[in-house]
Amino acid sequence: MHFMHFIYISIIILLILYIITTKCSEGLSNKPNQADIINYTSDIMQNREIFGSRGTFYNARNKMPWIDPILYEDARMLAMRNNLNNESVMRIFY
Numbered sequence: 410m411h412f413m414h415f416i417y418i419s420i421i422i423l424l425i426l427y428i429i430t431t432k433c434s435e436g437l438s439n440k441p442n443q444a445d446i447i448n449y450t451s452d453i454m455q456n457r458e459i460f461g462s463r464g465t466f467y468n469a470r471n472k473m474p475w476i477d478p479i480l481y482e483d484a485r486m487l488a489m490r491n492n493l494n495n496e497s498v499m500r501i502f503y
Contacts, residue, residue, distance in 0.1 A: 449475065449480075453473070460485045480502075
């Protein structure tokens with residue numbers, strides 16, 4: 410019986426170590442190239458109403474599947490400051 414507890418504990422420890430060492434990411438996993446940045450900026454500008462006070466991340470994700478929560482929040486903050494334009498949006502990708 411003690412041996413089975415040892416096995417279970419060992420498996421749990423191995424799973425925890427695996428989870429800690431595995432890199433999990435959401436959204437953009439690699440830095441986008443210049444063409445992607447131009448396309449993403451165009452998407453954001455075409456859907457700028459999503460970044461207003463009534464927009465949500467989930468609405469943005471439905472229209473722009475590539476967007477992640479950090480990019481959404483950066484664009485939302487630009488919109489709140491009335492600074493949502495092509496140049497400022499492009500800067501959030503760098």
